[in-house]
Amino acid sequence: DTGVSQDPRHKITKRGQNVTFRCDPISEHNRLYWYRQTLGQGPEFLTYFQNEAQLEKSRLLSDRFSAERPKGSFSTLEIQRTEQGDSAMYLCASSLGPSRANTEAFFGQGTRLTVV
Amino acid sequence: GENVEQHPSTLSVQEGDSAVIKCTYSDSASNYFPWYKQELGKRPQLIIDIRSNVGEKKDQRIAVTLNKTAKHFSLHITETQPEDSAVYFCAASTGTYKYIFGTGTRLKVLA
Numbered sequence: 001d002t003g004v005s006q007d008p009r010h011k012i013t014k015r016g017q018n019v020t021f022r023c024d025p026i027s028e029h030n031r032l033y034w035y036r037q038t039l040g041q042g043p044e045f046l047t048y049f050q051n052e053a054q055l056e057k058s059r060l061l062s063d064r065f066s067a068e069r070p071k072g073s074f075s076t077l078e079i080q081r082t083e084q085g086d087s088a089m090y091l092c093a094s095s096l097g098p099s100r101a102n103t104e105a106f107f108g109q110g111t112r113l114t115v116v
Numbered sequence: 117g118e119n120v121e122q123h124p125s126t127l128s129v130q131e132g133d134s135a136v137i138k139c140t141y142s143d144s145a146s147n148y149f150p151w152y153k154q155e156l157g158k159r160p161q162l163i164i165d166i167r168s169n170v171g172e173k174k175d176q177r178i179a180v181t182l183n184k185t186a187k188h189f190s191l192h193i194t195e196t197q198p199e200d201s202a203v204y205f206c207a208a209s210t211g212t213y214k215y216i217f218g219t220g221t222r223l224k225v226l227a
Contacts, residue, residue, distance in 0.1 A: 033213065042205045
């Protein structure tokens, strides 16, 4: 599968624990995005990388959330001291850039986080 | 702030009928409008998109129209089939990177 891949697909964790998710974008894509989707809602933007640079973080992203893309390839999203409100589907997407604006964002299948 | 409103939230149509989903955006700088289809438990997939320099785009049974003055755009699906049943999301982008998504429309095509 040459699409965007995310790992793990499902994660159940106890409140207060830390979790880390991984995203592998399509290989030639410079742009990488993290979104969060709760039941019955559209994806909400969390953060964006252009190569290894994190160019924007949503106000939704509290200090407990951190994302990295150390070599401009895969990315990780870490949530520290998880809360029940963090339960959601975390979607990663990638697209071509920066020379081409407005290109299709390809989504991964997501990591479903359940905080108990 | 940036916002995309989407209506209706649910839509049921008979197989073979048409379905229309409407979205309104708030940021007048938006210039790219993709539509995604998400089946249960699967990733969102792009079905059609439109850029602000055109008013309409069609791909087989799917079409999208854009009214920049009114800041709204619509998805039209003709001759609906049961496999069209899914959740559809509209989105708007100012051309940099961030998509603002609507809240989704659950479409049910009744056989």
